[in-house]
Amino acid sequence: MNLIPYGRQDIDDADIAAVAEVLRSDFLTQGPAVPRFEQAIASYCGVGHAVAANSATSSLHVACLALGVGKGSIVWTTPITFVASANCALYCGASVDFVDIDPVTYNMSVDRLEEKLLAAKKSGSLPSVVIPVHLCGQPCDMAGIHALSLEYGFRVIEDASHAIGGTYRNEPVGNCRYSDITVFSFHPVKIITTGEGGMATTNDPELAKRMRMLGSHGITRDAREMTREPDGPWYYEQVELGFNYRMTDIQAALGVSQMRRLDEFVSRRHAIAGRYDESLRNVNVTAPWQHPDGYSGLHLYVVRLHSNMQGSIHRKIFDEMRATGIGVNLHYIPVHMQPYYQKIGFNAGDFPAAEQYYETAISLPMFPALTEAQQDTVVSTLRKLVNQQEVKIPS
Known part of the structure; x- marks a missing residue:
């Protein structure tokens, strides 16, 4: 019996050649392909910065951390999503709650969000971050969510793991017009793939810098961020507790190639x-x-x-x-x-x-x-x- 899968990657000869070129090069991990992929995503989305990671889960985690999510924070997302959309806040020590879905689009309901915000304001339990999820690739009502974020003071992370290549109000998903950060996934069944991988986009250079550092052990090589004069050109400092969430050049080369299609x-x-x-x-x-x-x-x-x-x-x-x-x-x-x-x-x-x-x-x-x-x-x-x-x- 030939199984018809629900989803699968589409790899062509150019993709294979791109990966083979990296395998023959001097760089398998942190070489030129990662920044090239980041720039390709940033240019496509019309956004200021793109930060690659080894998974969208990792991108969601560092996005939460970059926005200051921690113990005492409250993060809301939708119940109809993969568990990573909620787990990312728990990794930071925050608490999680959910907003019910719109029964037609299956995305987070803006009406339910507004109702929940009104109640949370009265009880003193407003969220610090809301994570709407573009389920199936369909963009959420980001203008409505953004308007509520201005009124109630929360930050917004778009979980666009399903949505690269889509548009909202004729602008690319990922341009962060209505959010602080957008996250994409490149799992094999997603729209384009890097095998595993994620990307966070933002227009805020400070958020980009912080996500990049948190995804690379909390280490900086920028002398302006160090506690003392460098000992030499080899010198680096760990200034925060970070993680090894870096994307490899092998993955990024596949991503750059996939972006063509x-x-x-x-x-x-x-x-x-x-x-x-x-x-x-x-x-x-x-x-x-x-x-x-x-x-x-x-x-x-x-x-x-x-x-x-x-x-x-x-x-x-x-x-x-x-x-x-x-x-x-x-x-x-x-x-x-x-x-x-x-x-x-x-x-x-x-x-x-x-x-x-x-x-x-x-x-x-x-x-x-x-x-x-x-x-x-x-x-x-x-x-x-x-x-x-x-x-x-x-x-």
Whole structure:
């Protein structure tokens, strides 16, 4: 059986040649490819600075630290995301809370955010940082979130792990017009890949400098930041407790090469999504809705089963699609439902829109090399399984 994965990387000969060139060079780790990749991202996004890391999780961590997140800080994010969007604050000693999702876009609801901020102001528990997540690649309502940040005094980190190549109000995601920092992921199933890797963008040179230092052991070679005169040209000082979060030249070379095809990848994803939209019109599922303010990176294509097909029926459709070789997935289990987060006080029922989403969502295969024949297989199988369940459900 040939499995149709839900996502996969697209590597061509130029990508392989770029990596091979680094392997034959003098630099495998901290050479010229990393700053070249950083500049490629900064130029593409129209942002002042880009700081590479070995993962988006690492980028989120140093972004929080750079913004002063620590013990006593409160960070809010969405429950429908990968756990790293919340864990990054816990790494800093902060506490985490969540804002329920918009039931149409599946992103953080600005209405719920405003309600929660009003309550938090009264109780003296306002967040210091809010991390909206551009789920599936669709940009959040960043103008609305930014307006609230000015009113309530919190900083904003965009988790754009799904969204490179997308736009918001006709400007690139990652330009940080409405945020302090934006973070991208280059995991193999993301829109472009470096194998593993992340990038944080910002227009604030001080934040960029701090993230760069924190991601490299807290070490500086800048004499202006040292406590005394350098002993010589070899001299460096550790001025903070940092981490080894550096991206290698091998990874960065692949990233630079992949950037050549970023727009092509996103365009192809939109063609696939358009074909899904058309093919699913006669299938009793809810296709993704795209807000007119944004052009999605379309990392994922998530359909929703109707509420009468949740629970065991949802599981049955999921299992049977996988049994036929279709690698569907589910993005994501609500973070507050994870055992670790339940141990620290979260409970079922805390974020009902997120929980309802989880009960009915299925991520269909979405990657540039997906063929029309494979897509037809996905749609026909889903249609058959949904129709079978509808016959069994009493009206």
